Amino acid sequence: MALMVGARVLARNLLRPWSRLPDAVPGRTGPAAGGGDGVRCFGSPRVLVETDPAKGVAVIKLKNPPVNSLSLEVLTEFVISLEKLENDKTFRGVIVTSDCPGIFSAGLDLTEMCGKSQAHYAEYWRAVQELWLRLYLSNLVVIAAINGVSPAGGCLISLTCDYRVLADNPKYSIGLNETLLGIVAPSWFKDTLVNTVGHRTAERALQLGLLFPPAEALRVGIVDQVVPEDQVHSAALSVMARWLAIPDHARQLTKNLMRKPTADRLVKQRDADIQYFLQFISRDSIQKSLRVYLDKLRQKKG
Ligand SMILES: CC/C=C\CC/C=C/CC(=O)SCCNC(=O)CCNC(=O)[C@H](O)C(C)(C)COP(=O)(O)OP(=O)(O)OC[C@H]1O[C@@H](n2cnc3c(N)ncnc32)[C@H](O)[C@@H]1OP(=O)(O)O
Numbered sequence: 001m002a003l004m005v006g007a008r009v010l011a012r013n014l015l016r017p018w019s020r021l022p023d024a025v026p027g028r029t030g031p032a033a034g035g036g037d038g039v040r041c042f043g044s045p046r047v048l049v050e051t052d053p054a055k056g057v058a059v060i061k062l063k064n065p066p067v068n069s070l071s072l073e074v075l076t077e078f079v080i081s082l083e084k085l086e087n088d089k090t091f092r093g094v095i096v097t098s099d100c101p102g103i104f105s106a107g108l109d110l111t112e113m114c115g116k117s118q119a120h121y122a123e124y125w126r127a128v129q130e131l132w133l134r135l136y137l138s139n140l141v142v143i144a145a146i147n148g149v150s151p152a153g154g155c156l157i158s159l160t161c162d163y164r165v166l167a168d169n170p171k172y173s174i175g176l177n178e179t180l181l182g183i184v185a186p187s188w189f190k191d192t193l194v195n196t197v198g199h200r201t202a203e204r205a206l207q208l209g210l211l212f213p214p215a216e217a218l219r220v221g222i223v224d225q226v227v228p229e230d231q232v233h234s235a236a237l238s239v240m241a242r243w244l245a246i247p248d249h250a251r252q253l254t255k256n257l258m259r260k261p262t263a264d265r266l267v268k269q270r271d272a273d274i275q276y277f278l279q280f281i282s283r284d285s286i287q288k289s290l291r292v293y294l295d296k297l298r299q300k301k302g
Contacts, residue, residue, distance in 0.1 A: 063099035067106035075127040093141035105154030135160035145236040150174040164223040173211035180209035182289030
């Protein structure tokens, strides 16, 4: 059953033709990608894609309220949208951002990892791997416009990008906080962080589950730029222009040179990584930690 969900999402989206606003995403109009008339949109309800063919740039906006958790559907739709952009030679760059105010992404969807079947966990983990691989090795220039808090899986998405712009708001912390939940960031999450901030900073951040506020995030290099909140998108567009000034083939080969060894480590042992995840997540103690954490989040309001 669980295996069919991804396939259903895939089929529904592959059949969806490129289309123009407001038909594709009812209720959304205007030059959201900053390109005026040329802006075209496609995507799915949870992963909006606004494209500016004249500039060769697209914006992927995550829209899975309330917290942009990365459910199986979001992961699947994200991969499909990315693949469409990769396959269309019009596009050379993509900005990844959020449509949920104040939240870039709350990370992996904890409800997908709690109280579900082994088959579901396996399908979910494969989808997490797939998104990471696609983003990490994308031929496009990928820039994160981080306009909200970005823990764990949200941070991972940012780390796969070529450049990170974070909005300057003390609430918008970013980091791999898995240990705070009583779980462990997998080796490829760890590798992505080490490749960004270096071994010592990564070791300390991972063990303590640190979530860095903007100034600290910039200091340790987990983000590349911190800008006033209303300038995140324009700053990302400026950075994009600089990266797009480099010839694609040279930049892509260099990116591949830097990243492929890390990606290959996962590719070579994808099934083993899934088995490890299954064993880990199915432990009673881990399920209990996740339930306690989810309950705490839910009770916060009450
Ligand atoms: C071998 C490897 C094994 C395992 C590796 C597994 C790796 C996991 C990586 C991850 O990404 S785990 C997820 C880590 N995420 C977090 O720790 C973030 C948790 N969320 C928050 O801290 C807060 O929700 C927020 C700061 C993002 C937003 O705060 P606020 O605006 O106050 O919203 P609420 O806290 O009230 O949340 C609203 C609603 O959303 C639910 N929710 C929050 N986060 C998640 C999540 N990650 N997955 C699923 N659901 C989430 C929360 O429970 C609330 O639900 P209600 O039913 O009460 O509405």
